[in-house]
Amino acid sequence: MLAASLFLYAQTLGLKDNPLVPIGPGYYPRIVLAITAVLALAVVLADLLSKKAASSAPGVKLNYAMVAAMFAVFGLYCGALPFIGFRIATFAYIAATNAMLDPPVSKGGYVRVLAVALVTTVIVYFAFERYLAVLLPRGRWTDF
Amino acid sequence: MAGHLELLGSGILGMLHLKYLVPLVIGSLIGVVGGALPGITITMTVIVVLPFTFGLEPLQGLAAMIGVYVGGETGGLITSCLLGIPGKPSAVATTFDGFPMARKGEPGRALWLGIWASILGGLLGAIVLVEATGPLAELALKFGPWEYFSLFILALSMVAGLVESSLVKGLLAGALGCVTTILGNDPVMGQPRLTLGISWLEGGVPFLPVLIGVFAFAQIMTDVERTGFSKTPDSLERALNLAVSHSKVLWDILSRPFLLLWSTFIGLVIGVLPAIGGSAANMLAYDQAKKFSSRPEKFGSGIPEGIIASESSNNANVAGSLVTIMAFGIPGDAVTAVMLGALTIHGIQSGPLFISQNAQLAYGMFAAYILAHPIVLIMLALGVRWVLRIVIVPKSILFPVVLVLCVVGAYALGNTMATVYVLLASGVLGYAMVKFGFPLAPFILGVILGDQIEINLVRSIMTDANLWLFLTRPISGVLLAASVLSIVGALWQHRRMQRKAAAATDAPDTDF
Numbered sequence: 036m037l038a039a040s041l042f043l044y045a046q047t048l049g050l051k052d053n054p055l056v057p058i059g060p061g062y063y064p065r066i067v068l069a070i071t072a073v074l075a076l077a078v079v080l081a082d083l084l085s086k087k088a089a090s091s092a093p094g095v096k097l098n099y100a101m102v103a104a105m106f107a108v109f110g111l112y113c114g115a116l117p118f119i120g121f122r123i124a125t126f127a128y129i130a131a132t133n134a135m136l137d138p139p140v141s142k143g144g145y146v147r148v149l150a151v152a153l154v155t156t157v158i159v160y161f162a163f164e165r166y167l168a169v170l171l172p173r174g175r176w177t178d179f
Numbered sequence: 180m181a182g183h184l185e186l187l188g189s190g191i192l193g194m195l196h197l198k199y200l201v202p203l204v205i206g207s208l209i210g211v212v213g214g215a216l217p218g219i220t221i222t223m224t225v226i227v228v229l230p231f232t233f234g235l236e237p238l239q240g241l242a243a244m245i246g247v248y249v250g251g252e253t254g255g256l257i258t259s260c261l262l263g264i265p266g267k268p269s270a271v272a273t274t275f276d277g278f279p280m281a282r283k284g285e286p287g288r289a290l291w292l293g294i295w296a297s298i299l300g301g302l303l304g305a306i307v308l309v310e311a312t313g314p315l316a317e318l319a320l321k322f323g324p325w326e327y328f329s330l331f332i333l334a335l336s337m338v339a340g341l342v343e344s345s346l347v348k349g350l351l352a353g354a355l356g357c358v359t360t361i362l363g364n365d366p367v368m369g370q371p372r373l374t375l376g377i378s379w380l381e382g383g384v385p386f387l388p389v390l391i392g393v394f395a396f397a398q399i400m401t402d403v404e405r406t407g408f409s410k411t412p413d414s415l416e417r418a419l420n421l422a423v424s425h426s427k428v429l430w431d432i433l434s435r436p437f438l439l440l441w442s443t444f445i446g447l448v449i450g451v452l453p454a455i456g457g458s459a460a461n462m463l464a465y466d467q468a469k470k471f472s473s474r475p476e477k478f479g480s481g482i483p484e485g486i487i488a489s490e491s492s493n494n495a496n497v498a499g500s501l502v503t504i505m506a507f508g509i510p511g512d513a514v515t516a517v518m519l520g521a522l523t524i525h526g527i528q529s530g531p532l533f534i535s536q537n538a539q540l541a542y543g544m545f546a547a548y549i550l551a552h553p554i555v556l557i558m559l560a561l562g563v564r565w566v567l568r569i570v571i572v573p574k575s576i577l578f579p580v581v582l583v584l585c586v587v588g589a590y591a592l593g594n595t596m597a598t599v600y601v602l603l604a605s606g607v608l609g610y611a612m613v614k615f616g617f618p619l620a621p622f623i624l625g626v627i628l629g630d631q632i633e634i635n636l637v638r639s640i641m642t643d644a645n646l647w648l649f650l651t652r653p654i655s656g657v658l659l660a661a662s663v664l665s666i667v668g669a670l671w672q673h674r675r676m677q678r679k680a681a682a683a684t685d686a687p688d689t690d691f
């Protein structure tokens with residue numbers, strides 16, 4: 036945050052003033068970025084000076100791999116939307132996420148994963164496209 | 180005054196038309212269920228409902244959202260009382276006495292004490308909402324750009340100062356929110372700045388996808404990281420006898436008028452303060468009820484006072500939040516921030532002119548708030564057992580569905596993938612902020628108010644370049660002094676808490 040605010044601050048120095056207003060477009064951003072940089076520095080110093088070691092509560096094991104996988108699949112979904120369209124991408128995304136969070140272990144489990152994905156996709160698509168006049172993304176590759 | 184009540188009457192009559200009543204009822208139902216679902220906050224529920232409102236008239240959409248808000252605040256107590264799991268942060272204090280009362284064999288009394296206290300607290304809050312919003316908006320109309328600038332600074336400093344973990348992190352989160360508003364064209368002259376070569380950034384960062392992303396991902400991912408999703412709670416399998424004498428329950432509440440009024444007042448005040456929300460209201464009201472009680476030692480053992488204090492305050496908190504957004508255009512919490520977004524999508528500017536320029540809409544909102552309470556009451560009288568059944572929907576199904584609706588909501592804002600990418604980036608940022616201990620409320624307030632702070636700063640300097648005016652104009656000066664005081668007060672509070680914690684660590688452990 037400190038580096039980003041200093042970088043953006045440097046960028047504001049190149050902004051040209053507008054003759055119509057007494058303060059240019061960089062005036063307010065410079066104030067905000069300066070405050071951000073000072074506060075970020077304060078947080079860094081506070082962390083360095085803090086005697087307490089930052090650690091999560093003992094005994095709580097957090098599954099960061101699952102979080103990373105969830106973000107990755109969501110990122111893939113967002114990336115795929117303009118190429119394969121809302122219906123295919125959403126079906127695949129819901130099936131994948133549902134299977135990740137609650138892995139199917141039997142035939143019934145696989146049926147559940149596919150049914151949830153299909154029902155959700157169909158309901159969301161019809162609710163928005165047909166009844167709420169919200170046009171959902173079409174696939175550049177699939178035209179669907 | 181007569182005109183004011185006439186408008187309210189016509190607002191209520193209008194809201195009873197099926198066109199508005201149906202979204203209000205559906206919103207209330209979704210709110211009750213969302214509020215009852217542990218791990219699903221009201222903010223997330225209203226985010227899910229948001230895209231469905233795009234195709235509706237503004238009042239229909241707002242009625243649905245107000246239904247979600249009121250329903251959510253009331254629904255949260257169901258699992259708090261019957262399962263001992265708060266459905267939402269603003270029902271945490273309800274658990275302290277609601278669940279022990281249910282375990283002592285009075286689940287119906289615990290539940291209905293909460294429901295009636297919610298309804299009464301909410302309706303008392305409605306009186307303030309209807310009566311205070313107009314005068315406060317009139318007061319705000321007297322504000323010039325100096326006063327608005329100072330008011331927004333006060334809002335940000337208060338929210339940052341109320342953060343429990345770290346004042347500096349709270350302030351930094353608020354500043355970071357303001358940073359997102361400086362990317363793109365400057366809001367006064369439209370001159371491009373800090374676009375970093377990204378073409379779609381020229382229009383600035385839209386705040387709604389940021390809000391949706393930050394809150395939805397922060398909530399969902401912190402749940403996902405806890406391995407293994409909870410199965411149906413054992414207590415749900417037991418047949419619960421929820422039969423109760425409503426007159427006795429009502430007497431339980433009405434025989435404690437000071438408790439009801441004081442808790443409602445606390446809820447209202449917390450609601451009016453920007454971005455604090457019901458989670459603080461119910462804890463503070465519970466704490467106050469305990470301090471004023473003649474039997475404080477009984478709190479936590481299943482007494483009515485604890486339930487009444489918590490539930491009347493969190494519903495009154497909704498009214499307080501609505502006052503702030505309708506009179507000043509400042510969201511009282513994350514839910515009203517989403518409402519602000521919905522208003523913006525429909526081209527409606529909230530703020531002091533909102534009531535005078537959109538009287539029908541404003542009084543329609545009052546009516547929706549008032550009517551949502553009896554609707555929720557009837558709903559719970561008819562189907563509280565069904566709500567308990569719905570609560571067991573696995574999160575492995577719920578989470579992907581919620582995230583898809585977030586994508587739809589973001590995409591529908593401008594029919595462009597750019598807003599979806601903003602959603603994704605905000606999601607990562609929101610989760611990172613939670614993990615590094617940065618509060619979300621000041622960040623969101625910064626995102627919402629950043630533009631307004633700049634606009635009013637530039638306007639004031641364009642009117643008069645003398646910067647001392649911010650201090651010498653009475654209202655502006657008082658507001659800025661209050662900002663400084665709020666930060667000094669927060670610093671003092673943090674130091675005191677640290678000293679207490681240190682003293683507790685040094686004290687000999689007497690438990691052994």
